Amino acid sequence: MSVAHVALPVPLDRTFDYLMPQGMQAAAGCRVQVRFGNRNMVGIVVSVDDHSELARSELKSLREVLDSHSLFSPSLWRLLLWAADYYHHPIGDVLFHALPILLRQGKPAHAAPLWYWHATEQGQAVDINTLRRAPKQQQALAALRQKPVWRHQVNELDLTDGALQALRAKGLCDLRSELPETSDWRDRFTLSGERLRLNTEQAMAVGAIHSELDSFSAWLLEGVTGSGKTEVYLSILENVLSRGRQALVLVPEIGLTPQTIARFRERFNAPVEVLHSGLNDSERLATWLKARSGEAAIVIGTRSALFTPFKNLGVIVIDEEHDSSYKQQEGWRYHARDLAVWRAHSENLPIILGSATPALETLHNVRVGKYRRLALTRRAGNAKPAVQHVLDLKGQPLKAGMAPALIARMRQHLQADNQVILFLNRRGFAPALLCHDCGWIAECPRCDHYYTFHQAQRHLRCHHCDSQRPVPPQCPHCGSTHLEPVGMGTEQLEQHLSALFPDTALSRIDRDTTSRKGALEQQLAEVHRGGARILIGTQMLAKGHHFPDVTLVALLDVDGALFSADFRAAERFAQLYTQVSGRAGRAGKAGEVVLQTHHPEHPLLQTLIYQGYDAFAEQALAERQSVMLPPWSSHVLIRAEDHNNQQAPLFLQQLRNLLLASPRADSQLWVMGPVPALQPRRAGRFRWQLLLQHPSRRHLQLLLRDSLKLINTLPEARRVKWYLDVDPSES
Ligand code: ADP
Ligand code: ZN
Ligand code: ZN
Secondary structure, eight states: OEEEEEEOSSSOSSOEEEEEOTTOOOOTTOEEEEEETTEEEEEEEEEEESOOSSOGGGOOBOOEEOOSSOSSOHHHHHHHHHHHHHTTOOHHHHHHHTSOHHHHTTOOSSOOOEEEEEEOHHHHHSOGGGGTTOHHHHHHHHHHHHSOEEGGGTTTTTOOHHHHHHHHHTTSEEEEEEOOOOOOGGGGOOBOSOOOOOOHHHHHHHHHHHTTTTSOEEEEEEEOTTSSHHHHHHHHHHHHHHTTOEEEEEOOGGGOOHHHHHHHHHHBSSOEEEEOTTOOHHHHHHHHHHHHHTOOSEEEESGGGGGOOOSSEEEEEEETTTOGGGBOOSSSOOBHHHHHHHHHHHTTOEEEEEESSOOHHHHHHHHTTSSEEEEEOSOSTTOOOOEEEEEEOTTOOOBTTBOHHHHHHHHHHHHTTOEEEEEOSOOSSBSEEEETTTOOBOEETTTTEEOEEETTTTEEEOTTTOOEEEOOSSOTTTOOOOEEEESOOHHHHHHHHHHHSTTSOEEEESTTTSOSTTHHHHHHHHHHHTOOSEEEESGGGGSSOOOTTEEEEEEOOOHHHHSOSSTTHHHHHHHHHHHHHTTSSOTTOOOEEEEEESOTTOHHHHHHHHHOHHHHHHHHHHHHHHTTOTTSSEEEEEEEEESSSSHHHHHHHHHHHHHHHSTTOOTTOEEEEEEEEEEEEETTEEEEEEEEEESOHHHHHHHHHHHHHHHTTOGGGGTSEEEEEESOSOO
C-alpha cells in the first residue's frame, strides 16, 4: 500500500504519514480527510510514495479523498513549497494559508450547482383545470410548462415555494440542478471606458513592457503620485486581456478603494473580481474558482490574493510596492512582493512594481540588474509639483500643535474653497494621561507602555496590546483628581480645529473612526463629494487616494520619525512624507506642503525636501552599504517571548551558541543578541531577539536549515514562544 505524506494545519514543521487504501487515489495537492489524534482533519497530500519511517501497522489510513486533481497549479505548488522552506514555516500552515477558508474546511472545490424547478412528464400532461381550486399551484404549473424556473427567481416571478412544493408532492414538478453557466469574456472582449492619450513617458513605459509580454521581466514603474501609473497598468492590462490572458493586481490593504476598482471596471468589458475584506467565505471561494476557471479576467486584491490560482495568467501588477502591508506580520511572515516576483518568474510572465517611493530593496534590485526601471517624472495632465515649506517649531506659540503660520495658511486655502489635509500619526486624544500633582503616568501594566487617552470613549487604551480600561477618576498614586492629557492625538486635534474653524466641515480618518465595516469608504466618498474641507488623518490617509481639491498638506509632528532606533525608520518616513506631499495639488491646482519640526536642519529632511526621494534613497543605500545593512546583506530575526524574562534570553543564547558552532558560521556571519526587542514587553510577555546577518542570503538559509533541526531538540524551545522572521521589515 502506498503512503501519503500529508500536510496538516498544525504548527509542526513536518508532514504526517497515512496509508492509502486500495482503490483510493490522491495526488500531491489534493485534500484528504484524516484522523489526527482524536480529531478529523482536512489535510493536503504533499507527496505519495512507498516509504515511511513508521511501521505500516502504526499508520492510519486516509478516510477520504476530497479532490480528484491538485488544487494548486504546478507553479503555485512549487512557490508554496519553496516559500515554506525559505521562511522556515510549517508546510501545513503555508498550504492552508493559500486556500480560501471554505476549502480549508473541506468544502467542494467547484461552483455550487444552481437548482431549478421544471414540470415533470405528468405535469406536462395533466389537465391544468384540475388545479382550479388551488390558483397559486395552477399559476405555478402554467409557468413551469412554459419554461423551467430557477429557484432564485421564484419570488421575482410571483410564484411561491409553497405552491411549488405542493405540486412536487403531487408529482407534477420537481427540482433539478445544473452547474452555473460560464460565459467566456474573451469572446466579447472590447474596451469600454474612455482612454487618455498617454504622454511620452507613459508611452515609453507601456512600449517597453509590451515588447516583453511573453516572458519573465520585472519592472519598477517609478512615478510620483499622480504621474499616471494606473493609466500605464490599464494599458498593459488591455493588451494582456486582448490576448485572452488574465491579470492579477495587488494593492495595499488600504488602497482598495472604490475609485481604484471603478477605474478597472469602467475600462474593461470583462469580469473584474475584487478580493476585499467585506466578502464572506462563499464569495471568496467563488472568486477563487472564477480565477481558476478563467472566468475572471482581472483579480484585484490585497496581500493574500497573490495565492489566487489562474487558468492563464498574463501579468502581475503590484501597486505601491513599497507598502508595508505586503509583509505579513504574524504567523507565516511572507513578503507578497517577493513571492510575486518569484511567481512571475516561475510562470514566465512580466511583473510591474509601481511606486512613487520604491523600497530601497527594490532600487537595489534595479541596480544589480534584476529589475528594470521605468520612470514617470512628470505629473500627468497639467498637475504641478507641490511647493514645500519647513516650519521651525522652536520657540513658537503653538495652538493645537500648530504654529501660527500654518493656521494662517490653512485659512488662505480654505477661503479659496480648497481642501486641507493635516497629518498626525497618532490616534486617540492624547498619547498619555498625567497626574499634574505627582507626575504619575497611566501605563499599560502588560507592556510598560503609556496608555493612550481616548476621550470620546472615556477610556485608556494600549496601542501595543489593545487592552483598555476606564479612565480613573483619581490618580491611583496620590489621589489627586487633576489628571491631564499630555501630547496631541487626532481626536484632540479634531476638537481644537472645530473650535478654530467653527464653520468648516471636518473629517477625521484614523483607525478609530473607520473601524466599522464600510466606514472608511463612506468617509472617503464624503471627502470626494467635497463635504469635508479639513481632513485629519493618520498614515491611513497617506496612501493612494486621489483628492482633487486638496491644495495644502501639513505634517504636524515629524520629530519622532527622525530619531528612531529602527534603521528602517528613515526610509519609512521618507516614503510617508513623499506620499503625503503627493496628496497636494493634483488635477491642475497648485499645492503646498508644510512640515513642522524642531529640527529643520536635520540632513534627512534637507535631502528629502531639496533633492527629493531618489536622492534620499541614494544616500540611504550608501549609508546601509557602509555598515552592510540590508539590502546589502540578508537578515533573519529570531524572536522569543516568555513570562519571566529569563527563559527567552536563555533559549536565544543557546541558539546563538548552536549557530556559532556550525561549520557554516564563517567570519561574515554576524549575530546580534540576545537583546530585548524594541518593544521589550507586550501583552504581559517579555520579548527578546537574536538578529542574524550575512551578506549571502543563500548562506544564511543553509546555516539556518542545519541549525533548526538542532534547535527543535533544545528543551528550552518548548518553554518559550518563538518564531523566525526572514527578511524582517521591523526591528
Ligand atoms: P498614479 O497612479 O501615478 O497616481 P493616475 O494614473 O491615477 O496616477 O493618474 C493621475 C491622474 O492623471 C488621473 O486623474 C488620471 O486620469 C490622469 N492622467 C493619467 N494619465 C494621463 C494622461 N496621459 N493624460 C491626461 N491625464 C492623465
Ligand atoms: Zn498623582
Ligand atoms: Zn499593552
